[in-house]
Amino acid sequence: MKTRDINREIIRFVQGDIPVESRPFASLAERLNLSEKEIVERIRDLRDQGVIRRFAAILRHYNAGFKVNAMVAWKVAVADADRVGTIMAGFDEVSHCYLREVPAEFGYNLFSMIHARSTEQINTLLEELAFRTGISDYMIIKSIRELKKVSMEYV
Amino acid sequence: MNNLDRLDRRILNLMQNDFPLTTQPYLDMARKLDISEEEVLTRIQAMKQRGIIRRTGAILDSRKMGFYSTLCACRVKEEQIDKVAAIINAQKGVTHNYVRDHYYNIWFTLTAPSQDEARKIIKNVEQIAGVKILIMPAIKTYKIKVSLNMGENNED
Known part of the structure; x- marks a missing residue:
């Protein structure tokens, strides 16, 4: 099997949910005819290359006690976006922060996703973010109902 | 807790x-x-x-995997939401989809093997569902790190 095909199989395995057992990579190693150590080293290589952004547990926010999430869109001058984005990224409660290409009529171009335990916590945080960045033109785009949430299957 | x-x-x-x-x-x-x-x-x-842990594994970088991804939004009549949501959800690359409290009331993310492929999927959904979809791809990423601080030092 070529390196590319092996990596493909490894990605197929780790893009899902690894088994909760003492040696979670043993079955994959056996199937690919490699040692578990080789599998782990390849996963680490993929992480070092940035193909794997992180290797971690993903929680269900709501069940973990983070009952409120808000997508917040800020109106920011593109030239100022790096400064604002960097400040926002520094907050633990901000899980995602992007500058987006948006239609001119919409105009709110810097998106941050916030997870919190309560609406009060969100409001306090928004005040703090607005104060620290100096950006006061923003809209909260609260979720009302989840329609779909899955992890991407790339291969 | x-x-x-x-x-x-x-x-x-x-x-x-x-x-x-x-x-x-x-x-x-x-x-x-x-x-x-x-x-x-x-x-x-x-x-x-108990549904607290969704999964354990790799979070892949869609761009490094050679994929294109974008945030999309559309405005749908209240009574059409479920019908349109079903059409959107049927697309394989749609990973997140929410009804939101906004003029645009459906917001979803789409990941596809290329920008062309994404456009095709969006056009197809627009035609079947009879909606206009806003496309808002990221130009710059400042942070992607979902980590919920569980507060292990709290005594409760």
């Missing part, structure tokens, strides 16, 4: 922020937490069953 004791919360923080990439990750976690591997496995299994 969801009946998660301090050890559960320590396990969750460790799994989110510092999951050991080793052949026996749960044993390494157990050593760090000064408990048995058996206890780590049992507690993780229980938290999966």
